[in-house]
Amino acid sequence: MLFHIIKFGGGCLRTAKDVKRIPTVLKVLEGNIVVVSAFYGMTNVLVRAAKELSFDIFLQDFLLPHKAIAKELNLYTLDKFFQEKNDQAQHLLSCMKVEDDVSGRLHSELVAMGEDVAQAIVVAYLLHQTKILQVKAIDARLCIIQQGSGFIDVSIDQVVTRQRIQTLVSLNSSALQIHVVQGFIAGSMGRSPGVASLMRREGSDLTAALFAATLPNAKLTYCKRFPTDGKSLGGNISISKFFKQQEELGTVIVSPEIINVEGLPSCFRVRDFENLKRNLSVATD
Numbered sequence: 001m002l003f004h005i006i007k008f009g010g011g012c013l014r015t016a017k018d019v020k021r022i023p024t025v026l027k028v029l030e031g032n033i034v035v036v037s038a039f040y041g042m043t044n045v046l047v048r049a050a051k052e053l054s055f056d057i058f059l060q061d062f063l064l065p066h067k068a069i070a071k072e073l074n075l076y077t078l079d080k081f082f083q084e085k086n087d088q089a090q091h092l093l094s095c096m097k098v099e100d101d102v103s104g105r106l107h108s109e110l111v112a113m114g115e116d117v118a119q120a121i122v123v124a125y126l127l128h129q130t131k132i133l134q135v136k137a138i139d140a141r142l143c144i145i146q147q148g149s150g151f152i153d154v155s156i157d158q159v160v161t162r163q164r165i166q167t168l169v170s171l172n173s174s175a176l177q178i179h180v181v182q183g184f185i186a187g188s189m190g191r192s193p194g195v196a197s198l199m200r201r202e203g204s205d206l207t208a209a210l211f212a213a214t215l216p217n218a219k220l221t222y223c224k225r226f227p228t229d230g231k232s233l234g235g236n237i238s239i240s241k242f243f244k245q246q247e248e249l250g251t252v253i254v255s256p257e258i259i260n261v262e263g264l265p266s267c268f269r270v271r272d273f274e275n276l277k278r279n280l281s282v283a284t285d
Contacts, residue, residue, distance in 0.1 A: 038114025141187030
């Protein structure tokens with residue numbers, strides 16, 4: 001079984017049209033492990049809602065835009081899910097108003113909704129559009145396992161994480177099976193399985209790298225929106241030169257933290273979400 005991990009960053013997920021493109025990308029690239037970030041700008045919205053203790057920000061700037069996308073995609077099966085997230089946010093924000101959230105637990109649970117909702121929409125759409133495929137949602141809280149006991153900017157225990165990934169992703173998976181996992185969030189061995197912690201920003205890149213380093217014969221692709229002029233993007237490049245180049249560009253194309261993942265494939269690709277032929281091959285050796 002060959003595995004191709006494809007990570008869709010928030011820049012690729014802005015509208016219903018973007019979600020509709022995902023099946024095409026998976027078909028062309030033969031992707032079967034999907035890592036999704038929160039939709040564009042939504043992590044910042046949730047951080048603001050947590051900071052201002054505002055359910056109105058959560059509702060108007062987060063939940064309703066996602067419901068509009070789901071409606072445009074005819075994903076009415078998500079109505080109950082959205083109501084559950086509505087109730088969960090009300091509860092978390094109410095608790096934050098009366099509790100001193102020193103640990104960041106409540107904050108993390110609220111912010112993790114960005115990835116949870118993105119995953120739910122992508123899974124529902126793949127099931128809705130591609131009837132022949134088996135689509136399985138994997139909760140990152142159960143396989144991306146942190147070190148320590150914090151809730152924000154956590155580091156990952158790579159040994160335990162590899163064990164969990166191998167347990168949750170069958171090496172004998174059908175070629176028609178697609179797994180969809182949230183990026184950015186993690187879980188802990190010492191807490192309830194449903195409690196989320198947050199990696200550093202761009203942590204979804206690390207999630208994808210961990211899956212690629214764990215699964216045999218794995219390929220790794222990061223889908224991004226390339227600059228319209230395409231300058232400095234394309235061809236083959238070493239990983240050290242790649243990260244130096246992105247630093248010079250003043251942007252994060254792929255998180256430098258993936259360097260710390262043991263057993264990365266010999267190369268990974270960065271592809272333009274809009275035009276897959278525009279791509280950059282990065283050698284990790």
